[in-house]
Amino acid sequence: MTFDPAQRFVRLVAAGNGVIYAIQADGSLRWYRHAGWTSGGTGWANGVGREIGTDWHIFRAVLAGSAGQLYTVSGDGTLRWWQYDLADPDGGSGDGTWHTASGAVIHDGFGDYPRVLGGYDDVLYGVKSDGSLWWLRYEAGDGSSGPESWAFGGQAQQIGTGFHRFPQLVAAPSGVIMGAEIAGVLSWWRYLAGDGTNGAGAWARGGIRADVGTGWATESLRTWTMGADGEIYAVALDTSPTPDLDHVLRWYRLLNYLTVDQGGVTANWAAPAGGVPVGQGFTVEETAALQGYPMRQCVGPGETLEVAVSTSFDSYDTRIRRLVPSPQVVRRVATTVPGPGPQILPPGYRSTGCGYPVAVSALVRDSWTSGVYDVELIGPQDLRRHAVFVVRPSQPHQDLLVVVPTYTYNAYNYWGGHDQYSDGQAGVRRTLTFLRPSTATEVDPTGAVSHLLQSDLALLRWMSEEGVGYDCVSDAEVHVEGLELLRPYRGVVLSTHPEYLSDSMRAAFVDYTLGGGRLVYTGGNGLYERVVPSADGTALTFRRADGARDILSEDGRPESDVLGVDFAPDGFLTFAGYRVTDADHPFLAGTGVSNGAVFGTYSTNIAASGWETDRVPDGGMAVVFAEGTQPFGAQMCRFDHPGGGWTFAAASLCFNGALQNDEVCAAILRNALAAAVG
Known part of the structure; x- marks a missing residue:
């Protein structure tokens, strides 16, 4: 079958000893061996890959062990076992046979895990939507199923928490796990117990991560996979002003991948920071x-x-x-x-x-x-x-209008490898189409923190369950129709991350509040940067002519003019609860809290004040009634505008993730929405 050279593969899976399984978009499973896997040489045992299977594009996850084992996870949660036995395990070009039990279903409970990693040592890890990490080990090794085939009878054992902070996770042998945080910091853990227990000494460094590198976010690399002896393969982005295909395979090797924690945290990389190019043609689109x-x-x-x-x-x-x-x-x-x-x-x-x-x-x-x-x-x-x-x-049916931040979704949509934040494209504007699939509008839980649609759905779900009626539009409607769209509504809700807006959108929000309208801003880093929509609305152009970010405050139009708060970059990727500073504020009515009380310590995005936060500028007039307990934490406030309008600001990307579990956060928003429509 023909494949698109811009997106040939849906997945690359390293398996040790230089073996890489590559799954084409047409389902062909291809076997490669990088002969230079120990040193970063460019030799390959089979440079074009050997087809060893078909229909492998139907799986949502594929994991590999170092002795031919493969594990596949289907969308319905079934786990299958496979084994490809090489005729020459230490050389050759991939000639081999499949174990007769290959494809056997060995477990049916993996629907609980949005993310699955592992495969080495027949250990599988599942990450649930709350970030908890679960351990399973397949002991039969022959395709048989049933409780006797698994450690603990196939019942997963929880061994960690907080892994939703790392959108990218891979596992290596001997309990090693590597993960990249949103900003691209690469972290290392090692699960020493190796038996599903989680007592004292179960983890190296007591489970505290060790940071071993930078530049591992999706803004730098399309995908990466880890072999069995510290080697990592990644597809790098093309950083030219007009990017071509992202297809160069780069090799890295963490020589001390088992002993990062010994003698203090050390990272002994065999390759330079950018890795070593070892292959071409490896375009990947999941x-x-x-x-x-x-x-x-x-x-x-x-x-x-x-x-x-x-x-x-x-x-x-x-x-x-x-x-x-x-x-x-x-x-x-x-x-x-x-x-x-x-x-x-x-x-x-x-x-x-x-x-x-x-x-x-x-x-x-x-x-x-x-x-x-x-x-x-x-x-x-x-x-x-x-x-x-x-x-x-x-026509308007409700008193509240929710503006769904589709412009922000487009900015963070890295489908095709490139978005507003990707490396490269120096000195030029970036135009990104809406007419492409999206990585920013995940509907199902991902097992990772979210500042995009997942978090906005949490807000809308809470509003629906509370019986709060609302209409919805996208950013584009506000851009085109402006104040006339907003005027009929008693309140307008801006959700988790309404970062990007056009000039006409900003003007509409200014005029709405000056005319007595009420904004309920449940997010952080809002109304921050300008975009220019195309005439037909199918694309957005980001940045200034010289490629610099087009930040509105640098043009004398800070977000605090509308929201009462400005983005506080020093709070980036910190997380905490809020502390009450004005317990008598009307938006705290019915909560029973007093000054100094802390709330919002749990959110699906870790804690309610965090990730990106806003604060009242010096001389600002907003009335703060709660503040994040971390340095540069969110300042929750109400900002009154001339003409009777006002803005409530949660001032944090993580606030909406606390609504289902924190009654104080829920009560505050309940009070703000009631005031908006009152």
Whole structure:
């Protein structure tokens, strides 16, 4: 089958001794061996790869051991065991045979784990949505199933917490785990116990991470995978002003990967910081087997929803769902849709669009309540992809309007490898299309912290469960319609991270508050940077002509003019609760807290004050009634505008993640929303 050279593979899996399993978007499983794996040489035993299997694109996760073992996780949570026995384990070009039990289902409970890692030593780790880390070990090693085949009868054992802070995690033999934080810091752990227990001494350094490198975020690397002896393979981004394909495979090796903690924290890398180029043609896009995007970010009743799709599957199922308070199917477009086949990306696709054909269309009905929706694309074995869109009302139906921050989603969407933050493209503006699949609109829990759609869904879910009515629009509607869109609403809600906005959006928010409107700002780092939407609304241009960030405060238009607070960069990636500073404030009514009380110590994003926080500028007039306990913590406040309007600011990216579990946070927002519509 033909594959797109811009997204040939959906996954690379290192397996030790230089072996790399590469899964093509058409399902071909290809075996490679890097002959120079110990030193970073450029030799390969089989440079074009040997096909050893088919239909491997149906799995949501693939893990490998160092003796031919492979573990696959399907979308329905089933775990399968495979073993590829090489004719020449120490050399050769991949000739071998599959164990007769290969493909056997050995467990059916992996749906509990959005992320699964491991494979070495037959140990598998699962990360739950709350960041807890769970350990399982397959002891049979022959494809058999049942409790006797597993340690602890196949019951997972919790061995850690807090791993949702690391969006990228891999595992190596002997209990080594490596993870990259949002900012790209590479961390090391070693689980010494190796038996599913978590007592004293179970972890090196008592479980405290050791930082061993930088530059490992998605802004620098497309993907990375770890072998069995400290070697790491990563696909680097093309950093030219107009990026070409991201396809160069780089080799790194942490020589002391087992002993980072000995003699203090040391990281003995065999390669320079940027790694050593050892291969080409390794383009990777995880969703390339099945992916799609809406042709418009927001549609209303009577309009036609259209979703463009590319897939290498013969067919797939589709359904349209409203996502909160829980996913509810509003229409099944078709039981089975013929696959249009994999589409080849045109030149300039990151800016002008992927050009995929429209495969799903539906008339938006009056009965579709305004909110956030998706078209769910369902492939074999319950492999799921999502195309997210907003349904706006035909006219205002509620007192509150939620502005879904689709411009921010676009800024952080690194599908295709590049976004507003990716390395390179020095000295130029960046234009990013909406007409591409999105990594920023994850519908299902990911097992990682989220400042994008996942967190916004938590807010909308809480509002729905509280019985708070709301309409929804995307950023684009505010850009085009301005104050006339906002004026009918008693309150406007800005969610987790409304960072990006156009000039006309900012003007609308200013005029709305000056005219008596109420803003309820539940996030952090809001109204910070300007974008320029294209005339047809299908793309955004970021940055100034010289490639510098286009920050509004540098033009004399700080966010505090509207929100009462400005972004405080020194608080980046710190997390804490809030401390009450004015217990008599009306927004604290009914909480029972007193000055000095601490709340919000738990959030799905670690703690309620954190990640990115805002503070009242010197001389600012906002009234602060709670403040993050960490240095440069969020200053929760109310800011009154001339003309009777006001803004409530939670001033933190992590606030919405605390609403379901912290009654004080919930009560504050309940009071703010009631005041907004009162």
